[in-house]
Amino acid sequence: MQLHHDRQCGVTLIELIVTVSIIGILLTVGAPSFAEIQQNAVRRSALNDYWHAIFLARNEAIKRNGVVSMCKSSTGISCDNSADTWSKGWIVFENIDRDEPAQRDTNEPVLRRYNAGDDISIRSNRNTFTFRPITQGAVNGTIVFCDQRGSRTARAIIISHTGRPRQSSTDASNRPLICPTTVT
DSSP: OOOOOOOOOOHHHHHHHHHHHHHHHHHHHHHHHHHHHHHHHHHHHHHHHHHHHHHHHHEEEEEEOOOOEEEEEEESSOOOOSSSSSSEEEEEEEEETTOOOOOOOOOSSSSEEEOOOOOOOOSSSSEEEEOOSSSOOOEEEEEEOOOOTHHHHHHHOOOTTOOOOEEEBBBBTTTTTOOOOOOO
């Protein structure tokens, strides 16, 4: 025996309104968290690139038994020490003539080029960093990474005289990091 049901299946208007309301609440709560995760990832990526550049420069100075330098570079070819920010990029190169501040000459090989990501500001108290195989390992300094959230989420890499970097949410004197008011 076959039973026929003429009843239609579906959702009521009340069920639909409740479902849409719950989705709206979840998106309202979750969207800012997602934006924060994305901003952290952009800042972390730039921080990691710089971190790896420091280790590359340190290791190459030891391996080559010579001087290896890092400098600001928007072209990936030459140093731009007049620029006020590392945010356009930087290069690691063998500094054969050991000049200070480091300037890449045409006979000095570029070991690696780096481009900073958009929406991140990278500033330092040094125009160049120079790594040596012995004695004093490097010029110390602090590199600060900021985004549009400002100083509260800033991170820094602090390089010691031996060339060893460490990451921090404060400067070398344990003071809060300072970011520019606008990030380009």
